[in-house]
Amino acid sequence: MSSTSAAPSPPHIDEMRLDHLVEGYAGDPGPHESCDGLRFVDVDLTGRDLTGAMFTECELVGVGANEAQLRASRLVETRLERLDAPVLHSSRTTWHEVRLESSRLGAVEMYESELRNVAITGCKLSYLNLRGANLRDVLVTDCVIDELDLDQATAERVAFHDCRIDTLQVHGARLTDVDLRGADLSVVGGLDSLRGAVIDAEQLLMLASAFAQHLGVRVVD
Template sequence: MAARRTSRTTSAPRWEQLVLPDLEEADGAVLTPGASLEGLRVTSADISGRDLHDLVLSECELVDVLAHETDLRSARLSETRVRCLGAPVLRAGRTTLRDVELSASRLGAVELFDAELDTVLISGCKVDWLNLRGARLTDVTLRECTLTELDLGEATCERVALEDCRVQTLTMNAARCQDVDLRGLEVDSIVGLDGLRGAVIDGVQATAWAPSFADHLGIRLE
């Protein structure tokens, strides 16, 4: 008797709409290294070149903020919304993002290596290089984003989805994936095909990526 095959449904990222309380308007000057801030809205601020390492934001909103070469390393953002962020270079390695929305932003090189992203929605953004190498992603959605390069090398990804996204180069070296849904991804090239183990693609993608899979496995297509 043939073995019975079992099917498994991919678990989508868990997400609830972020609802913020009434926020107090504040100037960008309140953002300082190691500060712990709650319930603030910062609008039309230029924090470029500022050292804001270890900054803690809870239930805050940042709107139309310029953050070129801003140092946000080891910062912690929770229940926070960021809209229209402009940052040709953003240094945010080892940050913690929990219940965070980032939308309608234009970003260049974004350093999020060794970061922790838990329940994060990134939507409508254009990014040159999103460096998530070594990061831990849980319940993360990228929606309607365009990226030149997305680096997930050595990252741990659980319940991650790319919806209607365009990526030129996807790097997956030594990534660990569980319930990673790539069916909404259009990609030009993939580096580190072994890192796709545990991801989900559709039939059209499987056909389009067949030459890359064959080359990786040493199979000749004639």
């Protein structure tokens, strides 16, 4: 018989190696265009229409992408470092083997997206909208997220290490091996849908009043 106290399965994150990349230019990516084996450094993609674009084995460093249209785009074996985008339109995107590092992002629309083998490290995000998204093997480390919206999302083997999440929304989410123990949580919405998540004793105490209110239990000293 399995134990309810068993540790969750961790995300499976593969090592990424990007060798022999060729210099990329701002004019290379476009709507439904494919970029393969390119390295973009300090490129400004502000406001660009990149709908349906595909980046494969690419590296983007110091790229500005405010108000860029990345809907339905695909990122495969790609590394993003110091991405700057107060607003990023990237709904229904596909991220397979992606590394997002040391980036500052504001409102990020990634609803109904698919994330596989993704590591997010050292980032600051104001609002990450992953409603209805499908996440598998995602590791978030040393990040500050003002609001993480996982309403109606499906998440499997997702873990947070040394993170702060001010508001976590999980209404209608389907969670499996989602490890929240490394996240400093302030507000959690959708307590009914926390099944499949793992929290520690301190987090349980922090959420005790919310659980009691949700269950209609009065706590009287």
